[in-house]
Amino acid sequence: QVQLVESGGGLVQAGGSLRLSCAASGRTGSTYAMGWFRQAPGKEREFVAGIRWRTSTTYYADSVKGRFIISRDNAKNTVSLQMDSLKPEDTAVYYCASQLLPRPSKPYEYDYWGQGTQVTVSS
Numbered sequence: 195q196v197q198l199v200e201s202g203g204g205l206v207q208a209g210g211s212l213r214l215s216c217a218a219s220g221r222t223g224s225t226y227a228m229g230w231f232r233q234a235p236g237k238e239r240e241f242v243a244g245i246r247w248r249t250s251t252t253y254y255a256d257s258v259k260g261r262f263i264i265s266r267d268n269a270k271n272t273v274s275l276q277m278d279s280l281k282p283e284d285t286a287v288y289y290c291a292s293q294l295l296p297r298p299s300k301p302y303e304y305d306y307w308g309q310g311t312q313v314t315v316s317s
Contacts, residue, residue: 196220196306198290203311206280210315214275216290216308227293228273229304230264232286232313239289241302243275258284280315288313 202214214230229244243254243264252264263276273290288311291304 196222196225196292198292198306198308200288200290200308200311203288203313205314205316208280208282208315208317210280211276211278212280212313214277214288214290214311214313216273216275218271218273218290218292222271222292224294225292226295227304228266229291229293229302230273230275231289231291231302231304232284233289233310234283234286237286242288244293244301245273277313280313282315282317284313285315286313287311 197219199217200214204212206212225247227244227246230242231239232242233239241255242258243262245252245264245266261279266273290308292306293304297303
């Protein structure tokens with residue numbers, strides 16, 4: 195089992211920045227990738243950013259490219275999401291997730307999930 199705990203959410207004005215962090219514990223030695231997803235009210239959960247644990251290869255949703263940066267600290271078993279130039283449409287609950295194995299046909303299918311942290315961007 196892997197436990198994930200997010201932190202860093204809050205309220206920010208449009209154009210501002212926030213940094214989310216996710217601490218992983220438990221059986222993290224087999225992690226293939228970690229990612230961030232978000233879910234806005236009335237909408238389905240969507241992929242935001244991901245990072246492969248061993249290679250640090252990163253990938254992003256088009257909607258956040260150039261504004262968000264995902265990074266990881268292997269020694270601390272944490273993954274962070276730096277969010278700049280925030281927009282009201284970024285408002286959502288943000289979830290950290292981990293993936294044990296690559297899934298070429300289902301790249302956004304993750305195995306463990308955190309409880310989420312609220313990000314609200316005011317206009």
